[in-house]
Amino acid sequence: MPTRHAPSPRAHGLEGSPETIDPAGRGFTIGQAATFAGVTVAMVQLYHQDGLVDEPHPDGVGCRRYRSAETLRLVQVRTLLGAGVPPTEVRPLLDYLDHVAHLLNASGSSGH
Known part of the structure; x- marks a missing residue:
């Protein structure tokens, strides 16, 4: 899969984290998420x-809004593909890393 880069988020005034860009927490349009x-x-x-x-589920008015987690996933996919990870290995790798993070969070919350 070819990687294609859009202009940097700063070029479109999208500096900062998703939370500072979308303080109301409604999420981003596909164009905003792509740019970020x-x-x-x-x-x-x-x-x-x-x-x-995964494609976000439509909200109450039928708009698909990308939340912080989905926007981060877009960045992770772009980064892995840009680093040469084969497209067929990207999803399993990210799923594995999510699983490891979940296990680490669970072990940290158990008081050990």
Whole structure:
């Protein structure tokens, strides 16, 4: 899968973390999330088609909003693909890392 980079988030006035960009917490449009992640809308749609990123569920008015976690996942996918990780290995790798993080959080909360 070719990687294609969009202009940096700073070029579009999207400096800072997702929380500081979207203080109301409504989430981002696909265009805003793509820009923040440094990819194009077409690449985000391709990530969805290839199963690399889950598509957000529509909200009450039918808009698909990308929350911080989904936007971070876009950045992770772009980074791994840019580093040469084969597309077929990206999702399993990210799922494994999520699992490890969950285990670490669970062990940390058990008081050990």
